[in-house]
Amino acid sequence: MHCFPKFESMDIQEISSAQKAFFKTHKTKSIKFRKMYLEKLKEIITQNEELLYKAIEKDFGKSRFDTFTTELSFVLKDIDYYIKNLKTLSKPQKVSTNLANQIGKSLIYPEPLGCILVIGAWNYPYQLSLSPLVAALAAGNCCILKPSEIAENTMEAMAKIINENFPSEYVYVYKGGINETTDLLKLRFDKIFFTGSTKIGKIVYKAAAENLTPVTLELGGKSPVIITKEANLEVSAKRIVWGKFLNAGQTCVAPDYLVIEESVKEQFLEMLRKYIKEFKYEPGSEQYTRIINQRNFQRLIQLIQKDKVYFGGNYSEEKLYIEPTILTDIEWKDPVMEEEIFGPILPVISFTHYNQMINTITELEKPLAAYLFTNNPEEKEIFKQKISFGGGCINDVVMHLSNDHLPFGGVGNSGIGHYHGKYGFETFSHQKSILERVTWGEPNIKYPPYSDKKLKWIKKLL
Template identity: 40%
Template sequence: MLQEIFNEQKTFYQTNQTLPVTYRLKQLRQLQLFLTECEDELLLALNEDLGKSSTESYLSELGVLKHSLTYTIKKLATWCKKKRVSTPIFLFPARSYSVASPYGNTLIISAYNYPVLLALDPLIGALAGGNVAMVGLSEQTRAVNRVLMTKGQSYFDRHLVYFYESNQRQNQLLLTQAFDKIFFTGSPRVGRLILEAASDKLIPVTLELGGKSPALVTESADVELAASRIVWGKFLNVGQTCVAPDYCLVDKKIAKKFQTLVKLKISEFYGEEPAESSDYGRLISAEKVNQLGELLCLDAPFVCAGGELVPEKRYIEPTVLMAPIEQELATMSQELFGPILPILVYSELKEAEAYIASRTAPLAFYPFSNDKTEIRHLLETLNFGGATVNDTVLHLANPNLPFGGFGQSGMGRYHGKYSFETFTHEKAVLERKNYLTLKIMHPPFSNWKERLVRLLLK
């Protein structure tokens, strides 16, 4: 079936029907219509799969998509225009420009943690770029998949967009096909496998991965503000966010105050019984709860808040640990992707810098400080994908900023115009006139030609 769809899409793309801007805009408006007409079903599905409230689902998925579509529809005609550039005098008479061209057959593989957003946001870029797309949905989000594969599919011809529930076998099959572009969101482990498979055919790949993104709270920070914003970013979607602050580094002079405020903010946001809060979601599976539970057991002496686990309900209480920076915690051995916040206490800022620099480059970085010199130094010297200063997560909400990783946290970027650029190839074109041939470039060469060439090519 998937082979048949791939062939259909390849044949359709070769008709050039996806090239006109009017056609692309029509498809983007179809996606817009789907999000509007099926909003209630999507919100219910997100609640079923991840226990998310309708407000959080709209804030972090549907609303973001609607804004992205509005922005892309408004800007697309401009993005598709030729970009004229100057031409050096030695190439006259000529004009130079670049033009964005679709890749063609694209494969988008999304992740379970934001199953609507991570499937459809790259699709916006693919459609805007004039491509056809197969969109793989995580097999762990069955309720969302039902909506996308039935209702969502009805808004598109399958030779243009096709939604399918992906698994390892299907993805292995598709990775043998000659796609023109692959876009993957998920773990670094799977990302490496996809990159390896794509390399055999030299298929360009964008990888949106993850890692342990740090929040760094310095002595000069507004401690209460930092606690509030870190708790929000950490426990949004119960920590199942690729750019969530995975752990926190805090100056020892403010560590106790910060710990107290973090616990207070958790209570303010989710009440004394988070399990009963409609604003506190659920993990994707009991297996994930058990996996994080094993790490917590190893770090039990450092747990200072939370720690309750109910695997059959996919629940972990908001949990906080605190330890000195030199302590080797099990929870620091891998990306957590859950509602557990290790707080590491440092004595000197250079300790915290060295700690971050010694690890693989994170997808995101969150420095909290009221010292502009400190902030500038941290942003310049540390490697990371993107940053929000004195807050968390929000840099990815600005469509004018690129979103992507660095090193093992990913390669490539998207959002806004960057999504369009990710799904297009920029062709360079130089148009020569049919008169005034520069014969100095043609043999036979002579001394005077060499002198003139040296004069022009300084």
């Protein structure tokens, strides 16, 4: 396996220019070339698994189990998907040709966009950096990856394994913080893929607009989870506790707040308490991570209203640990409902009229995810028809991400565009339309001089 240490000394402008030049050689369009490097990426991830585990453990105490199930398994599965389906995804699609263009044939050719910038997020640093990178490479592009500097050790790990094993004119991991990201956004790319907050997403979008660069923005929002009296409460509680407190709530599609029918509220709260205790979410445990840094820790503890704590509320600044916390008697105007929580705090709001509650949620910004627990067909239909959200589940949370056949992305304030599976390939491709016609047998109907008779025939044809 070859190494490429010489590129460490190059600045980002040189690397960007080198990628543009390399893309123009058309080598990345070869399916054989793409598969070779996808297989190589899988190989170096597997070979460096221990390095990746140690890096993320240093950043925020994530266990090997959670790192594999929520990070590396996604990336490896994406690589396998594209290796298996690349020939089919890259194949020109034949479509019907209208009467006016006969005799001819019409095809759509998926072609790579060119040079891509992927800006990853810190909360799932491997998955949210490497999965879009995999899709970009599968589609035949060159790519600069900028992982989040907040998870510093994982950034260093990704830079090491990729920059030492891939030519920088094809793939490069650029390290650094806000200044380095700002420098990147001054460059011209053929596509920018960003995962992060809505606030930073707007900055990326504005910078991209200077060069008319298309963007995919994977953002966030306040994702609701709704429980009605028609739900299986035991199963609902177990799944919600797992999905909410996975990664200490630092998950973009985690249930942000819980809305529950008043008649089953007390019963359900007890079930939530039971599963939080059963899952042993304790400092330093295999099941739980710490908050990523002091800034996020301080922001989160300000959201814990002591007089509304039903369960939890304890924390350790030294360990950056916040106990899974349930807040009750929450109102829509409370501070904890004003921003995405992104931590292990679950506000609970009760309702008595389902349709009225649904209407209230529809007045809020469109969330990245939404979840409903019920066995009532009418309630399911109202949820699907009335609430706009990126993606979600009925009778589960978070798990829609694990299905390659479902697109993942936001809508409105929660994002633009989507990826995963074939949708990732399409995100990093241009659908080029080509009409090919024969050079014989063409009537003169469209050519001057015009006449009423020609117009009559044109109306029939068109």
